[in-house]
Amino acid sequence: MSFSFQVEAVCGAARAGRLVTPHGEVRTPVFMPVGTVGSVKGLSQELLEELGVEILLNNTYHLYLRPGVETVRQLGGVQRFMAWDRPILTDSGGFQVFSLNELRRLNEDGVQFRSHLDGSLHFFSPETSLAAEIGLGADIVMAFDECTEYPADHARARHSMELTARWARRSKDYFEAHKQAVPWFERPLGPEGRSGQRQALFGIVQGGMYPDLRAESADRTLEIGFDGYAIGGLSVGEPRERTWEIVSRTLPRLPEDKPRYVMGVGTPQEIVEYVRLGVDMMDCVLPTRAARHGLLYTSHGRLNIKNACFARDEGPIDPACGCRVCARYSRAYLRHLYCSQELLAQVLNTVHNLAHYLDIMRRVRETIISGEFASTHPAV
Amino acid sequence: MSFSFQVEAVCGAARAGRLVTPHGEVRTPVFMPVGTVGSVKGLSQELLEELGVEILLNNTYHLYLRPGVETVRQLGGVQRFMAWDRPILTDSGGFQVFSLNELRRLNEDGVQFRSHLDGSLHFFSPETSLAAEIGLGADIVMAFDECTEYPADHARARHSMELTARWARRSKDYFEAHKQAVPWFERPLGPEGRSGQRQALFGIVQGGMYPDLRAESADRTLEIGFDGYAIGGLSVGEPRERTWEIVSRTLPRLPEDKPRYVMGVGTPQEIVEYVRLGVDMMDCVLPTRAARHGLLYTSHGRLNIKNACFARDEGPIDPACGCRVCARYSRAYLRHLYCSQELLAQVLNTVHNLAHYLDIMRRVRETIISGEFASTHPAV
Numbered sequence: 001m002s003f004s005f006q007v008e009a010v011c012g013a014a015r016a017g018r019l020v021t022p023h024g025e026v027r028t029p030v031f032m033p034v035g036t037v038g039s040v041k042g043l044s045q046e047l048l049e050e051l052g053v054e055i056l057l058n059n060t061y062h063l064y065l066r067p068g069v070e071t072v073r074q075l076g077g078v079q080r081f082m083a084w085d086r087p088i089l090t091d092s093g094g095f096q097v098f099s100l101n102e103l104r105r106l107n108e109d110g111v112q113f114r115s116h117l118d119g120s121l122h123f124f125s126p127e128t129s130l131a132a133e134i135g136l137g138a139d140i141v142m143a144f145d146e147c148t149e150y151p152a153d154h155a156r157a158r159h160s161m162e163l164t165a166r167w168a169r170r171s172k173d174y175f176e177a178h179k180q181a182v183p184w185f186e187r188p189l190g191p192e193g194r195s196g197q198r199q200a201l202f203g204i205v206q207g208g209m210y211p212d213l214r215a216e217s218a219d220r221t222l223e224i225g226f227d228g229y230a231i232g233g234l235s236v237g238e239p240r241e242r243t244w245e246i247v248s249r250t251l252p253r254l255p256e257d258k259p260r261y262v263m264g265v266g267t268p269q270e271i272v273e274y275v276r277l278g279v280d281m282m283d284c285v286l287p288t289r290a291a292r293h294g295l296l297y298t299s300h301g302r303l304n305i306k307n308a309c310f311a312r313d314e315g316p317i318d319p320a321c322g323c324r325v326c327a328r329y330s331r332a333y334l335r336h337l338y339c340s341q342e343l344l345a346q347v348l349n350t351v352h353n354l355a356h357y358l359d360i361m362r363r364v365r366e367t368i369i370s371g372e373f374a375s376t377h378p379a380v
Numbered sequence: 381m382s383f384s385f386q387v388e389a390v391c392g393a394a395r396a397g398r399l400v401t402p403h404g405e406v407r408t409p410v411f412m413p414v415g416t417v418g419s420v421k422g423l424s425q426e427l428l429e430e431l432g433v434e435i436l437l438n439n440t441y442h443l444y445l446r447p448g449v450e451t452v453r454q455l456g457g458v459q460r461f462m463a464w465d466r467p468i469l470t471d472s473g474g475f476q477v478f479s480l481n482e483l484r485r486l487n488e489d490g491v492q493f494r495s496h497l498d499g500s501l502h503f504f505s506p507e508t509s510l511a512a513e514i515g516l517g518a519d520i521v522m523a524f525d526e527c528t529e530y531p532a533d534h535a536r537a538r539h540s541m542e543l544t545a546r547w548a549r550r551s552k553d554y555f556e557a558h559k560q561a562v563p564w565f566e567r568p569l570g571p572e573g574r575s576g577q578r579q580a581l582f583g584i585v586q587g588g589m590y591p592d593l594r595a596e597s598a599d600r601t602l603e604i605g606f607d608g609y610a611i612g613g614l615s616v617g618e619p620r621e622r623t624w625e626i627v628s629r630t631l632p633r634l635p636e637d638k639p640r641y642v643m644g645v646g647t648p649q650e651i652v653e654y655v656r657l658g659v660d661m662m663d664c665v666l667p668t669r670a671a672r673h674g675l676l677y678t679s680h681g682r683l684n685i686k687n688a689c690f691a692r693d694e695g696p697i698d699p700a701c702g703c704r705v706c707a708r709y710s711r712a713y714l715r716h717l718y719c720s721q722e723l724l725a726q727v728l729n730t731v732h733n734l735a736h737y738l739d740i741m742r743r744v745r746e747t748i749i750s751g752e753f754a755s756t757h758p759a760v
Contacts, residue, residue: 042723067716074692075712083708312454328463332455336447343422346723
């Protein structure tokens with residue numbers, strides 16, 4: 001078996017589990033840092049390992065455009081390409097096509113779009129997207145979906161959800177027919193050094209902000225059958241209560257023995273609350289992007305390191321944080337680096353914010369296992 | 381004694397020695413990476429330590445403008461400010477005033493200039509520059525000099541050299557009168573935890589491209605008496621053979637029992653040849669700046685990582701290099717990062733180039749001590 005998921009402990013609806021993938025194990029609940037083009041901006045893979053990152057997310061859209069799928073495939077897949085031998089998940093590219101391309105043309109077959117780099121024309125369909133994801137060779141790949149825009153009326157959201165359902169079927173069919181083309185198929189992997197392993201394919205539930213459509217989407221996605229299930233089409237501009245409502249009403253429809261992944265969330269408080277609802281996997285650019293804008297998460301909330309009050313502040317970002325940045329550098333120095341637009345500001349801020357997210361998830365997992373999580377005070 | 385220099389081995393004119401400063405020892409010959417505003421661009425202090433960096437150069441001009449001397453002084457000096465407890469050297473700010481300010485106004489007293497950040501007016505004299513250097517608290521500080529422009533005729537170069545000689549006297553006088561104001565004067569430092577230590581002050585030889593003026597400048601600087609002697613006013617646009625001639629003719633006039641520092645040089649080949657002439661200390665932005673432009677130094681010359689030939693090259697930058705970048709990342713990945721303008725490209729390229737420079741200096745030092753250096757083939 002190339003992919004498995006075991007729930008090891010349950011506390012309320014929250015679960016602590018373990019994903020087994022060709023490139024190693026991932027303890028859940030897990031927050032996946034985003035390494036858009038094959039790099040978590042500013043951080044070496046050594047730093048990611050030191051932070052305890054167990055799985056990264058890469059964007060198929062970006063890697064497809066540069067350096068190109070064939071290059072990554074010839075170099076042995078994205079893990080070997082980026083010298084990261086732990087698990088990786090790729091999205092399908094759909095979200096970027098919809099968010100970065102105003103001139104896209106969509107039909108039943110797929111979507112035509114222009115590269116944001118050079119304006120060149122490209123076409124993503126369930127088949128070409130999955131071909132790209134197989135060529136890149138992440139451990140977990142996502143079905144090609146349409147990310148319904150917000151706002152969208154019920155008819156439009158139904159139309160979009162039904163398209164996603166048909167594309168999910170085609171994604172699964174293409175994957176099943178081509179899964180042996182993954183670049184590391186012949187390579188011995190894992191502690192037992194087995195070759196012939198395959199990627200895991202996750203389906204995505206859409207349906208806009210309509211619980212009835214979400215329910216139908218979940219049923220149709222489950223009917224096709226995937227290794228895991230994601231809730232997509234969130235964080236597209238809707239109010240947070242809406243996101244919350246959709247996740248909390250959709251999750252109970254997803255099977256308990258498969259990983260549940262909410263895409264593109266959230267704040268430090270929110271990721272804890274999604275775990276409480278039963279979410280196993282999350283990803284978000286928030287900690288890394290905010291870091292590059294000088295916004296740092298602490299156990300007492302968010303601080304803006306460029307504030308003048310930090311100019312002579314000898315203390316660490318967060319006295320309660322055990323990361324290497326808080327162990328060594330003062331707010332005064334970090335403010336200076338940020339105000340001077342030094343590269344190191346982005347590096348150190350990112351290390352801290354990711355450490356904060358990963359520490360939260362480690363503590364949450366421990367309290368699920370110890371049975372104390374359900375009684376912790378909800379953060380949202 | 382707060383500062384000392386011992387020559388431990390000689391091989392031809394080359395010397396292997398040891399600088400002892402309040403913040404620790406430095407083995408010479410040494411290449412000092414440039415940390416302009418208190419950061420070697422992109423590298424954490426942990427990475428600098430891992431590279432074996434024993435002393436950094438910071439620019440007084442930049443730190444004076446931002447975050448300001450008083451801020452650094454209140455935070456305990458530049459070592460504590462940047463969380464780097466090893467030695468630091470600051471230049472006097474003169475070079476940046478001359479190179480970054482076209483509208484400067486110079487008179488006998490000093491030089492008025494505008495901040496490149498906000499256009500505000502400032503004035504550097506030997507006294508204000510040394511006050512800044514004492515407030516920043518580097519272990520080694522430089523006298524305030526006029527960096528003679530290139531080309532300059534003999535009369536102009538003499539005038540400038542004589543001004544530098546008078547400013548050197550004033551720098552020394554100010555330093556002697558105020559050296560106890562260094563922010564760590566009361567702090568126990570070093571293995572013996574002694575307080576009351578002071579900075580070392582180096583004089584700078586000027587004189588343009590005229591050997592007679594260089595000789596006179598050396599004599600006048602020696603007459604004042606400094607802890608070490610630098611050759612300044614080079615790498616200002618002159619042909620390399622000129623730089624070489626000036627250094628080789630000036631060095632024999634500098635005392636053998638003091639460290640000799642050539643400012644602002646050079647390529648990997650050149651730094652070896654300067655050591656052969658008897659130089660103990662060098663600094664240059666070349667390895668770090670070139671790295672940020674994708675130019676990487678190897679044992680077989682320089683390569684431009686953005687070249688298409690590296691797109692699918694699985695090899696390291698330099699198979700003969702033992703740095704952490706060459707141990708892990710392929711040229712293909714580094715090219716991708718550079719072409720994608722990823723922050724990590726600048727970080728990893730800088731790590732490699734600095735490792736290359738520091739490895740060269742380590743090997744040079746070893747062969748001086750073993751007596752084999754003089755017989756190695758000259759690189760230039």
